[in-house]
Amino acid sequence: MNVWRRMAEMTKAKLNDMMDRAEDPVTMLNYYMRNLDADIDRAEAAAARQAAAATRLKERHEDALMVAAKAEMQAQEALKAGRDADAKQATLSRIYYEEKAVEYAEQFTLEKARADELLIRLAELKETKRQMIAKHGDLAARAAHAASVKRLSGGASAAQAGFRRMEEKLAAEADAAPNAGGDTGFAPGKTSPADALEEALRQLGARLKGTSARSGEKVAAAN
Structure with missing residues (x-):
């Protein structure tokens, strides 16, 4: 080669x-x-x-x-x-x-x-x-x-x-969605502010009725 x-x-x-x-x-x-x-x-x-x-x-x-x-x-x-x-x-x-x-x-x-x-x-x-x-x-x-x-x-x-x-x-x-609503406090799965207000008024009315009934019973007992 x-x-x-x-x-x-x-x-x-x-x-x-x-x-x-x-x-x-x-x-x-x-x-x-x-x-x-x-x-x-x-x-x-x-x-x-x-x-x-x-x-x-x-x-x-x-x-x-x-x-x-x-x-x-x-x-x-x-x-x-x-x-x-x-x-x-x-x-x-x-x-x-x-x-x-x-x-x-x-x-x-x-x-x-x-x-x-x-x-x-x-x-x-x-x-x-x-x-x-x-x-x-x-x-x-x-x-x-x-x-x-x-x-x-x-x-x-x-x-x-x-x-x-x-x-x-x-x-x-x-x-972050639960805090995204600001003051409304609304989040999926929870009671809306309007519903919460209705529930609070209903409970207040019930308490007032209960108080009135008890007062009437006391007056009747006194007579």
Whole structure:
């Protein structure tokens, strides 16, 4: 497993852990998606630079091979013409450019491998983004559902609390009702002031009748 793949897996593992512990997963996901977009931009730029470097080395390799082949032809012509010095110089040039071609080929192989690794990293980042986009819709739906449930629960709790306050208020008013009438002294279940007055007059009349009767009896006894 190369270093880029390990970094990608560590990033995804960290992302999943943060998502699990986040109070607002959708907000956290949006934050990580913005960071991921920046990572993708950087990876694309790095991959493009690395690919350009590999391309330049490939071109140098091909140019060196062409120069070496040309020098080989010059050496052969010089040797046929008896120009040993020119043949020697051309041969030295051929050897030099063949060595450069090998050097460029090795560098190209290395840079090409790095470019390919960056492309793999870029593909992994884009796949991670694809998964995050797919997860975003699910998280948004779940968050909306949770918010709706919370609002409904909060509304029910508020209604219940309000109903309890109304019950308590009515109970308190009922307890205070006997004193609410002021001087009338009227309360539910008790005799009204008018009835009490009628009862008092009736009792007074009865007492007066009783007194008159007793007085008449005394007068009659005296005669």
